[in-house]
Amino acid sequence: xxxxxxxxxxxxxxxxxxxxxxxxxxxxxxxxxxxxxxxxxxxxxxxxxxxxxxxxxxxxxxxxxxxxxxxxxxxxxxxxxxxxxxxxxxxxxxxxxxxxxxxxxxxxxxxxxxxxxxxxxxxxxxxxxxxxxxxxxxxxxxxxxxxxxxxxxxxxxxxxxxxxxxxxxxxxxxxxxxxxxxxxxxxxxxxxxxxxxxxxxxxxxxxxxxxxxxxxxxxxxxxxxxxxxxxxxxxxxxxxxxxxxxxxxxxxxxxxxxxxxxxxxxxxxxxxxxxxxxxxxxxxxxxxxxxxxxxxxxxxxxxxxxxxxxxxxxxxxxxxxxxxxxxxxxxxxxxxxxxxxxxxxxxxxxx
Ligand code: AMP
Ligand code: TRP
Numbered sequence: 583x584x585x586x587x588x589x590x591x592x593x594x595x596x597x598x599x600x601x602x603x604x605x606x607x608x609x610x611x612x613x614x615x616x617x618x619x620x621x622x623x624x625x626x627x628x629x630x631x632x633x634x635x636x637x638x639x640x641x642x643x644x645x646x647x648x649x650x651x652x653x654x655x656x657x658x659x660x661x662x663x664x665x666x667x668x669x670x671x672x673x674x675x676x677x678x679x680x681x682x683x684x685x686x687x688x689x690x691x692x693x694x695x696x697x698x699x700x701x702x703x704x705x706x707x708x709x710x711x712x713x714x715x716x717x718x719x720x721x722x723x724x725x726x727x728x729x730x731x732x733x734x735x736x737x738x739x740x741x742x743x744x745x746x747x748x749x750x751x752x753x754x755x756x757x758x759x760x761x762x763x764x765x766x767x768x769x770x771x772x773x774x775x776x777x778x779x780x781x782x783x784x785x786x787x788x789x790x791x792x793x794x795x796x797x798x799x800x801x802x803x804x805x806x807x808x809x810x811x812x813x814x815x816x817x818x819x820x821x822x823x824x825x826x827x828x829x830x831x832x833x834x835x836x837x838x839x840x841x842x843x844x845x846x847x848x849x850x851x852x853x854x855x856x857x858x859x860x861x862x863x864x865x866x867x868x869x870x871x872x873x874x875x876x877x878x879x880x881x882x883x884x885x886x887x888x889x890x891x892x893x894x895x896x897x898x899x900x901x902x903x904x905x906x907x908x909x910x911x912x913x914x915x916x917x918x919x920x921x922x923x924x925x926x927x928x929x930x931x932x933x
Contacts, residue, residue, distance in 0.1 A: 601636075602634065602635050602636040603634075603635050603636070603742075603743040603744070604635060604636045604637070604638065604740060604741060604742040604743055604744075605628075605631050605635040605636070605637045605638070605742050605743065605744045605745065605746060605779065606637070606638040606639070606640075606736070606737055606740045606742035606745055606776075607624060607628055607637075607638075607639055607640075607745055607746050607747060608639070608640045608641070608642040608645070608682065608733075608736055609624070609625070609641065609642060609663060609667075610641075610642045610643075610645050610646045611641050611642070611643055611646055611656065611659040611660040611662070611663040612646050612649075612651070612659065612799055613659065613799040613808075614659060614662065614808070614810065615662070615666070615808040615809050615810035615811065616663070616666050616808075616809050616810075617797055617798075617799065617806050617807055617808050617809065618787060618797060618806075618807040618809070618847065618879075619748065619786075619787040619796060619797035619798065619806075620748075620809075621670070621809060622784040622787050622847065622850050622851075623747070623748030623749070623781075623784055623785055623786065623787060624746055624747050624748050625666075625667070625670055626670070626784075626850075627746040627779060627781060628667070628670075628672055628677075628746055629670050629671040629672055631744070631746060631779070632671075632672070632673060632676045632677055635743070635744070636676075637672075637676065637677040637678065638677070638678045638680075638740045638742065638910075638911055638914070639667060639672055639677055639678070639679050639680075640679070640680045640681060640682045640685075640736070640907075640911070641660050641663045641664055641667075641680075641681045641682060642682050642736070643656060643660050643681055643682055643683050644682045644683050644688060644689065644732060645682070645729060645732060645733070646659075647725065648723055648725035648726040648729050649713070649723070649726065660681055661894065661897065661900060661901075662810070662890070662894065664679060664681070664900060664903070664904055665890045665893040665894045665900055666809065666810070666886070666890050667679060668889075668893055668900075668903065669886050669887075669889035669890040669892075669893055670886060674903045674906065674907065677907075678907045678908075678910035678911045679903060679904065679907040680904055680907035680908040680910075680911045681904055681908065682736065684904070684908040684911075684912075685739075685908060685911050685912055685915050687735075687739055687912070687915035687916055687918070687919040688732065688735050688736055688739065688915070689732070689735075690735075690919055691735035691738065691739055691915075691918070691919055691922060692728070692731055692732040692734075692735040694735075694922055694923075694926060695731050695734055695735055695738075695761050695765070696728060696731050698761055698764050698765060698768070699728075699731050699757075699761060703757065703760070704727055704728065704730065704731065705727075707729075707730050707753060707754070707757065708753055709729070709730070709750070709753070709754070710722070710726060710727055710729065710730075713726060714726060714727075730753075730754045730757050730758075731757075731761070733754050733757075733758065734754070734757060734758040734761045734762075737755075737758050737776055738758065738761070738762055738765075738773045738774075738776075738918070739914065739915040739918045739919065740911070740914055740915065740918070741773065741774040741776075741914075741918065742774070742776050743774065743776065743777065744776065744777050744778070744779040745758075745776050745777070745778055745779060746779040746780075747778060747779070747780060748780065748785055748786065749780055749785035749786045750786070750796065751778070751780075752778055752780065755776065755777075755778040758776060759775045759776065762774070762775050762776075763775060765922075769925040769926060770925050772918075772921055772922060772925060783846060783849065783850060784846060784850045787843065787846065787847060788839065788843040789801055789803070789805035789806065790804070790805035790806070790807070790819055790820065790822075790823035790824065790840075790843070791803060791804050791805030791823070791824050792805055792824075793824055793839040793840045793843060794839065804819055804822065805819070805823075805824075806819075807819055807820065807879065807883075809883050809886055809887065809890075810887050810890060811883075811887075813879075813880040813883050813884045813887065814880075816876075816879055816880065816883055817876035817877070817879060817880050818876075820844075820872055820875050820876040820879055821872050821873060821876050823840060823843075823844060823872060824840050825840040825841050825844075825868045825872075826838040826839065826840045826841055829867050829868060831845070831859075831860055831863040831864065831866065831868070831871055832860060833845050833846075833856045833860060841868065841871075844871060844872065844875055845859055845860070845871075847875065847879075848871070848874075848875045848878060851875075851878050851879065851882055852878055859871075
């Protein structure tokens with residue numbers, strides 16, 4: 583067994599000139615495809631940040647089983663998730679792409695952090711409140727309750743500077759920072775306090791039909807644009823998006839939530855400012871904007887979908903990428919965990 587510490591790993595990396603600041607993020611494989619909210623809120627930033635950061639990106643299959651999953655489907659969706667990441671431009675030469683369950687240190691650090699997490703603190707997490715609301719708290723799993731603690735472990739193991747996510751993850755990032763601080767204070771400075779990386783313009787993409795709700799896997803329905811759907815079906819969903827009363831094309835999330843959401847999506851996908859879109863569509867009806875946006879969406883999702891399907895045709899390549907990713911991740915995660923075990927007072931196993 584190797585006994586490198588996290589500090590030694592950092593020193594080695596610095597010496598070899600590869601020590602860029604780190605980023606880390608994860609996504610659950612709980613649907614057959616990612617959607618436009620995932621893409622604009624988080625995944626696109628993953629790709630962009632690869633340039634200047636050293637990234638760790640993973641498929642959060644352990645988080646997925648906090649609610650019941652069909653095992654066959656979970657396995658398939660995990661591979662589809664990885665293929666979509668690569669298709670979007672996550673580059674295994676620059677990023678460690680892996681599956682969470684391949685790295686036991688996530689569960690091991692989670693256990694240590696659970697000893698530092700207050701029951702009331704976990705109960706305040708709004709995602710738990712939302713996800714357990716339907717069946718009642720009593721029916722929710724303990725795993726769903728401690729979900730944010732596992733997320734904190736995911737993050738802290740890699741000592742990232744930034745965590746690119748959508749707005750709905752902000753509270754989990756705050757808990758992560760609190761736990762890191764508590765551990766550092768109680769034992770010894772071990773963890774970096776990570777910052778959320780949330781782009782305001784796309785941090786919350788709304789459902790195309792229920793414009794007050796965020797686009798989400800669980801909502802599904804006609805208001806969700808799935809990246810792996812037939813592009814023509816996605817175009818249709820954009821063209822049938824609910825818009826607001828009146829006909830003026832103006833960015834005003836309070837008064838015009840439907841059209842403002844479409845403008846946000848349009849602006850993000852075309853790299854044009856909202857002001858220039860407002861100007862272009864002044865005096866035209868909602869139909870013109872929706873029809874043009876449908877074309878923009880088709881142009882984005884078509885190559886992404888083709889590339890994903892291609893990658894899924896070569897599962898040996900895909901699993902090899904995930905194996906290499908796990909090897910890179912494991913080196914870092916194991917080193918952090920060793921420091922943690924030592925600091926909390928666990929007896930080291932004999933060498
Ligand atoms: P989830 O689909 O909930 O596993 O989310 C995966 C990532 O996408 C997380 O970083 C979320 O914050 C982000 N995300 C999910 N839905 C949206 C949305 N409607 N708008 C913006 N970001 C989102
Ligand atoms: N909870 C995140 C979501 O639902 C997924 C996730 C798990 C994550 N672990 C993470 C995101 C660590 C960022 C960092 O989207």
